[in-house]
Amino acid sequence: MAPHLKEEEHLFGNGSRDCQDDVWIDLKIEAEQMSEERSPDFELLGRELLPEFLLFSILKWNTLEECLATHLSQKLGWSAAPAERWNSVLLTAFREGKSANGEPLSELIRKDLVVVKEQDPACPSLAHALLHYKGYQGLEVYRAANWLWRKGLKSLACIFQSRVSEVFGLDIHPAAQLGWGIMIDHGTGVVIGETAVVGNGCTLLHGVTLGGTGKEAGDRHPKLGCDVLVGAGASILGNVKIGTGAKIGAAAVVLTDIPAHCTAVGCPAKVGNTHVTVPNLGWWAKLNWPSRPGRTLCKVFSKL
Incomplete structure (x- = not known):
């Protein structure tokens, strides 16, 4: 570089x-x-x-x-x-x-x-x-x-x-709110609804749906925190919250909130393991994490 x-x-x-x-x-x-x-x-x-x-x-x-x-x-x-x-x-x-x-x-x-x-x-x-x-x-x-x-x-x-x-x-609705550092892997079949929110650093694999249940109007789509991983073919439906660092397994159907740093799998999805996500310092450094507290956290994580 x-x-x-x-x-x-x-x-x-x-x-x-x-x-x-x-x-x-x-x-x-x-x-x-x-x-x-x-x-x-x-x-x-x-x-x-x-x-x-x-x-x-x-x-x-x-x-x-x-x-x-x-x-x-x-x-x-x-x-x-x-x-x-x-x-x-x-x-x-x-x-x-x-x-x-x-x-x-x-x-x-x-x-x-x-x-x-x-x-x-x-x-x-x-x-x-x-x-x-x-x-x-x-x-x-x-x-x-x-x-x-x-x-x-x-x-x-x-x-x-x-x-x-x-x-x-x-298919990403132009009103959806997507943060920075997003990776949509392959892209095929990804659908993101009008009121969906995707936090910084999230990864969405192919076939992911961030959609509604069909039973709600207004604010009706999922809200993903930062650094969430959504596996291939997973569907997250309704105005549910997915916590920072959570992982959604392939083909899972999520209808309820998922806590931060948890893994959810199955249909309907159930919470399994709890984990701690350590940022990939290589690409965070290249993106020049702007805040001084952020740089301090990078130094802390590098010692884990």
Whole structure:
């Protein structure tokens, strides 16, 4: 990795992002390395395809915002709404947008990317995650849609939601509240309802549903604390609370609150073991956990 900024400095910078940052520098280095892949048995195979793909997708751009907006717009565009229209909205969102908590989207797209690389053992690089991981791609389009929704552009936000469902196979309502450092692994079949809340550092595997019971209106979807792991095919239904650090087993059906640091399995889900989740200090450090109490906790955890 490229040298990181001092802890007193802001990791991601401000403004139009004309200045490069560590995440973007690392990503471009990785793309350059990918473009140099060769095989003696297939000397000509992909000689033009791979370098040209990487040039257009990553290497020709000056910022991550431009790169990601272009890459996503190429996937989302179609004849009635060409890629350049999507690009314009996405680029504005990534440059100027903020989350409901006031965090710049320019920071969130980086934090999410770093988490995928650090948490998924199948992910070899930041560039690989950006180019190929539809869970990450769909999440970042959701972030733009959520910004539009809160700006009062609800019809446009719903177009984003619908197109993400068609292209990436995951359905996140633009009004849902998702924190930073989220990993949606694989993405296929993930559904997150309108009033759902997903805390920082959560991991959702494929087929996860954060939905309603069909018996309630208004605030009717789950609320996940930080660092919750939800296994493949699990359904969490209704306005229930999942405590920080909890783990939900694959195919579980959760209809009641789950305490922090507990594991819930089965249908209906029942609480099993209690555990203590120790943060993965590698990716927390890369995300520059901002508060001094947070840095102190990192030092404490490192001694456990």
